[in-house]
Amino acid sequence: MVLTLTTDKKGSKISKYIYGQFAEHLGRCIYDGVYVGENSDIPNVNGMRTDVIEALKAVQVPLVRWPGGCFADEYHWKDGVGPKEARKKMINTHWGGVTEDNSFGTHEFFEMLRQIGADAYVNGNVGSGTVEEMQEWVDYMTMPGESPMANFRRENGHDEPFKVAFFGVGNENWGCGGNMRPEYYADLYRRYQTYVRQYGEEKIYKIACGPSVDDYNWMEVLMANAARYMDGISLHHYTIPTGNWQDKGNATGFPESEWVSTMERAQxxxxxxxxHSHIMDKYDPEKRVGLIVDEWGIWVNVEPGTNPGFLFQQNTIRDAMVAAITFNIFHKHADRVYMANIAQMINVLQAMILTEGDKMVVTPTYHVFDLYKNHQDAESIEIYGEHSDSITCTASKKAGLTTLSICNFSTDQKEELEFKLTEGQFSSLEGQYIAGEKMDSHNSFDEPDVIKIKEFTSYKEVDGKLVVSVPAMSVVTMTFKN
Known part of the structure; x- marks a missing residue:
C-alpha cells in the first residue's frame, strides 16, 4: 500500500494550543505535583518543583488550564491571594473532601506559567460565583492602570498585570457547574462574558461551556443564541475502556478486549x-469560533489503595496510543479545533508526569507529546491512501521541515507502509519512536525507562518512496526536508 503526502498543497495550521495541559485542584495534581512550597526539601523555585518544570518545558507546553474543572465553579479567587497564612481554607467537595488551604492561587499559577513559558487559560466561576466576582478577578489580573482590584494586586506584590490569554466562562455547567439547561446557560454566558473586559492591550479569548460528548442539542442552543459573544466553545470527551462509568477497567492487567474497545472509543x-463542527458551521461558516476540547483522555479505575477522589491511575503504552490517535484526529480537524487540554498534567487521570515525594517519572503519554512537538503551529499535510485499521498517521510542515507521525495500535502486527510525496523528495531523514512489549508496559519510580524514546531506523528509500516498518504498539515520528 502507498500513502501520499500532499506536500504541494497548503493545509490548515495546527494550533500549538492543541498541546495544552489541564491542572485542576484535584488529588495531587497541584499540591505534591507541580507545587511543593518554598520551604520544601524537594528542589524548587518559588515553590514549583524544578524537575517537573524542566520536564514540562522540554515538551514546549503552550498553555495550562486552571483551576478546574469542577473545582472552578466552587473556587472564589480572593481566597487564594494575599499572605498565605491569612488565606481561607475550604473543603474540596468534588475531589476527596480534603482541605484546600489555597496556598496555590492566582499569583502562584502565573509564577508556574512564567517558569514553564506557557500561556494562561483561567476558568471562571459561574456555578457558585457572581458577575461581580468574575469581573473583579479579570480586573485584578489584567488591569494596567488604576482600579481598586489592580491596586489590590499591587499590594499583593505584582505591579504589572498578568497576561490572560484565555478565559473560560464556567465549566461543565450542564453538570457539576450548576446542572443548567442550555437555554439558561446561554443567557448566563451572554451576561457573564460582558464583564470579562479587555482592560489592557491583550485581547482575552472568551470560551463558552460547550457540550458533554454527544449532546448536540447543547451545541445547537449555544451557537444559535450566543455564538457572536464567544471566541471558542468547549467539548469534553473521555475514553472509558469498558464504556461503564461504574467500572471503567483497570490501568494495568487488563484483557485484550479492553485494549480493542479503548482504541475504538478513542477514535x-x-x-x-x-x-459538532457541522452544527457550528451553520452559525459560523467562517470558522471564527474555535472548538476547544479542554478535557480529553483515558479514564480508568483508580489504583488500588489510593483515594478514589484523587483519580490517580497508572499510565501505559495503551495511554500513548490514545494520545497519538487523538492528536491525529485534532490535526485532521485543524480548521476548527483551536485548543485541547489533556486531563490532567500530573498525578491525575492520563497524566504526563507522576510524582511521589522527591521522585518523578514521565509517562508514555509524555513521550507522545515530545514526539509530536514539531507539529505545534505547523501547516498540516493531508495524507491519502489505504492502510490497515490499526494505523493512524499525520503530517505537517514548518520552517522547511516535514514531520510525519505514525501510530500502530495493533497488539501483535508490525506494519510496512510506503509513503510518496506529491512534490519534492526525502532528504535528511531522522526518526524516533516509543513501543511497548506488553499491552500495559509502563514506567515506574523503580523502572523509569521501560518506555522511552529511542532512535528509529526501520526505514529505507526505494524508488523515491519512503518504506517504513512500524512496530506493534508504537508511535513513530520521522522528520525530513523536501
Whole structure:
C-alpha cells in the first residue's frame, strides 16, 4: 500500500494550543505535583518543583488550564491571594473532601506559567460565583492602570498585570457547574462574558461551556443564541475502556478486549468533532469560533489503595496510543479545533508526569507529546491512501521541515507502509519512536525507562518512496526536508 503526502498543497495550521495541559485542584495534581512550597526539601523555585518544570518545558507546553474543572465553579479567587497564612481554607467537595488551604492561587499559577513559558487559560466561576466576582478577578489580573482590584494586586506584590490569554466562562455547567439547561446557560454566558473586559492591550479569548460528548442539542442552543459573544466553545470527551462509568477497567492487567474497545472509543473523537463542527458551521461558516476540547483522555479505575477522589491511575503504552490517535484526529480537524487540554498534567487521570515525594517519572503519554512537538503551529499535510485499521498517521510542515507521525495500535502486527510525496523528495531523514512489549508496559519510580524514546531506523528509500516498518504498539515520528 502507498500513502501520499500532499506536500504541494497548503493545509490548515495546527494550533500549538492543541498541546495544552489541564491542572485542576484535584488529588495531587497541584499540591505534591507541580507545587511543593518554598520551604520544601524537594528542589524548587518559588515553590514549583524544578524537575517537573524542566520536564514540562522540554515538551514546549503552550498553555495550562486552571483551576478546574469542577473545582472552578466552587473556587472564589480572593481566597487564594494575599499572605498565605491569612488565606481561607475550604473543603474540596468534588475531589476527596480534603482541605484546600489555597496556598496555590492566582499569583502562584502565573509564577508556574512564567517558569514553564506557557500561556494562561483561567476558568471562571459561574456555578457558585457572581458577575461581580468574575469581573473583579479579570480586573485584578489584567488591569494596567488604576482600579481598586489592580491596586489590590499591587499590594499583593505584582505591579504589572498578568497576561490572560484565555478565559473560560464556567465549566461543565450542564453538570457539576450548576446542572443548567442550555437555554439558561446561554443567557448566563451572554451576561457573564460582558464583564470579562479587555482592560489592557491583550485581547482575552472568551470560551463558552460547550457540550458533554454527544449532546448536540447543547451545541445547537449555544451557537444559535450566543455564538457572536464567544471566541471558542468547549467539548469534553473521555475514553472509558469498558464504556461503564461504574467500572471503567483497570490501568494495568487488563484483557485484550479492553485494549480493542479503548482504541475504538478513542477514535469516537473524530465523529464527535465532525458532528459538532457541522452544527457550528451553520452559525459560523467562517470558522471564527474555535472548538476547544479542554478535557480529553483515558479514564480508568483508580489504583488500588489510593483515594478514589484523587483519580490517580497508572499510565501505559495503551495511554500513548490514545494520545497519538487523538492528536491525529485534532490535526485532521485543524480548521476548527483551536485548543485541547489533556486531563490532567500530573498525578491525575492520563497524566504526563507522576510524582511521589522527591521522585518523578514521565509517562508514555509524555513521550507522545515530545514526539509530536514539531507539529505545534505547523501547516498540516493531508495524507491519502489505504492502510490497515490499526494505523493512524499525520503530517505537517514548518520552517522547511516535514514531520510525519505514525501510530500502530495493533497488539501483535508490525506494519510496512510506503509513503510518496506529491512534490519534492526525502532528504535528511531522522526518526524516533516509543513501543511497548506488553499491552500495559509502563514506567515506574523503580523502572523509569521501560518506555522511552529511542532512535528509529526501520526505514529505507526505494524508488523515491519512503518504506517504513512500524512496530506493534508504537508511535513513530520521522522528520525530513523536501
Amino acid at each position: 469516537y473523537m473524530d465523529e464527535l468533532i465532525t458532528k
